[in-house]
Amino acid sequence: MNKETLKQNDLHIYWKLFTSMLTLSTFTFGGGFVIISLMQKRFVDELHWLTEEEVLDLTAIAQSAPGALAVNAAIIFGYRIRKLPGALAAVLGTIIPPITIISILSLFYQQFRDNRIVALALQVMRAGVAAVIFDVVITLIQNLIRTKQPVLLAVMILGFIASFFLQVSSILLILLCALIGLALSRSHTKKGGASV
Amino acid sequence: MIYLELFFCFFKIGLFSFGGGYAAMSLIQSQVVLGHHWLEMSEFADLITIAEMTPGPIAVNAATFVGQRLAGLPGALICTLGCITPSLIIVLLLSWLYCRYSNLDTVQGVLVGLRPAVIAMIASAGLTLLLLALFGSSDWHTLPLSDFREIECGLFVLCLFLLRRYKVSPILIIFGSGLAGTLVYLAAGLL
Numbered sequence: 001m002n003k004e005t006l007k008q009n010d011l012h013i014y015w016k017l018f019t020s021m022l023t024l025s026t027f028t029f030g031g032g033f034v035i036i037s038l039m040q041k042r043f044v045d046e047l048h049w050l051t052e053e054e055v056l057d058l059t060a061i062a063q064s065a066p067g068a069l070a071v072n073a074a075i076i077f078g079y080r081i082r083k084l085p086g087a088l089a090a091v092l093g094t095i096i097p098p099i100t101i102i103s104i105l106s107l108f109y110q111q112f113r114d115n116r117i118v119a120l121a122l123q124v125m126r127a128g129v130a131a132v133i134f135d136v137v138i139t140l141i142q143n144l145i146r147t148k149q150p151v152l153l154a155v156m157i158l159g160f161i162a163s164f165f166l167q168v169s170s171i172l173l174i175l176l177c178a179l180i181g182l183a184l185s186r187s188h189t190k191k192g193g194a195s196v
Numbered sequence: 197m198i199y200l201e202l203f204f205c206f207f208k209i210g211l212f213s214f215g216g217g218y219a220a221m222s223l224i225q226s227q228v229v230l231g232h233h234w235l236e237m238s239e240f241a242d243l244i245t246i247a248e249m250t251p252g253p254i255a256v257n258a259a260t261f262v263g264q265r266l267a268g269l270p271g272a273l274i275c276t277l278g279c280i281t282p283s284l285i286i287v288l289l290l291s292w293l294y295c296r297y298s299n300l301d302t303v304q305g306v307l308v309g310l311r312p313a314v315i316a317m318i319a320s321a322g323l324t325l326l327l328l329a330l331f332g333s334s335d336w337h338t339l340p341l342s343d344f345r346e347i348e349c350g351l352f353v354l355c356l357f358l359l360r361r362y363k364v365s366p367i368l369i370i371f372g373s374g375l376a377g378t379l380v381y382l383a384a385g386l387l
Contacts, residue, residue: 027370028251031217033321038366053311057298060310061290063317067210067283068220068253075283079291087288095276098252102260103272109246120381121374122249126329127348128373131355132366133322140315152312159316164323165336171214173313181309185301 013082014089016047021074021093029122030129032069035094037136039077049081052143064174070094155180198267199274205232206259206278217247217254224258234262255279326352347384351377 020042028035036059043050050058058080062072071094078090105112112118144152155177162168162176205227213220221244228234235243247257256276263275297303324334329348331339351373358364 023367026251027367029370030325031321032253033318034325036318037322041366053307056311056314057294057307058291059314059318060307061294062287063314065283065286065290066212066214067280067287068213068217068255070253071256071280071283072287075287076291076294079288080295084288087284087291091280091284095252095256095280098250098256099260099272099276101250101252102246102257103264103269105246105250106261106264109242113242113245113249117378118249121378123332124329124348124351124377124381125370125374126325127351127377128355128370130322130326130329131352131359131373132369133318133325134356135359135366137315137319137322138360140318144312144315152308155309156312156316159313160319163316163320170317173317174310177309177313178306179309181306182302184309185305 010082010085014085017078017081017086018089018093020047021078021090022096025070025094026097028070029125032063032073034129034133035070036073037133039073040136040140041132043077043081050077052140054080056140060174063170151184199271201232202263202266202271202275203278206262206275207281209255209259210279211282213255220255221247221258224255228258228262234266239265347377347380351380 024035024038024042028038036055040052040055044052044055055077058076059073062076063069065072071091074090074094075087078087080086082089141156144156159173159177162173163170209220209223209227213223225240229237229240243258243261244254246261247254250257256279259275259279260272263271263273265271267274298307327334327336327339329352330345331341331343332345333340333343355369355373359366359369
């Protein structure tokens, strides 16, 4: 491949990153993990730019940094895909929809806020958004089971109980599971087995 | 200089907001309503409602809203830039570290422990959203079981089936569920 087509290929990837995030961000109703689910489907299942493990790693890192999860995830996914320009393309795509929508709405937000059809559509839409997250979670759990490591499955179940029922903060959860992972890999190497 | 003030106010919000949108919201309230008096409390309540009704992170929505009110579109852009600048600096540094060191055994060990934790957090977010859809509340120990909504439940099952069986695009699912659900409610005369 000569230099010219290489450059074109790069531009094509930045553009695709930008437009992917632009579309996903436009439809991310209901919090940061919704866009993570959508990004997982887009970048792993459709484009094959990242592996599932990478998505989970990068999400953990994005969640432990300050700031909005969607913005952090866009930066770190974009960087992993195409370094600094990739990060900038992804983050730009992520923030343009909310800026545009809020800028327009701030002019007549009272009508929008009090519109019953809008409120109804947003309420029923949650069922669809929940289905998208469940779809991704089912795939992730299936693949976790396939690794045949019951310890990791136990970590997931305990993590879920901690997060959903006990409302343990995500930072604390990440910290605890990082320690568990470290302890697991240490015990494996001591036994002389392959690292986890 | 209002632009500088706006930038640094939202820079602070971006830098100190750990742990999701609602944590950011109380930080925004203390900065924007109590600290700078840029918004009245009633306007802030409107802001929360709108942020929940529109896509995008709450912090970015709030930054745009406040900036737009105080200094028009340039204000909106500057506030948003202020809000994401700490993320850009910190997350880019972490990205660089990940790409450089993720192959080290110790780092791999930590990451292996983190993956199930992330699945747990996504599952927890999904269940919260599902309960909100089905019962209008996500508080599991005081769930209003009598408020169960059959239409949303049917919609959820149908959407999940379409996603698993036919790999329908998630964007289409989200948009379609909003449209279909609204039509069903209107047809049933429940509005």
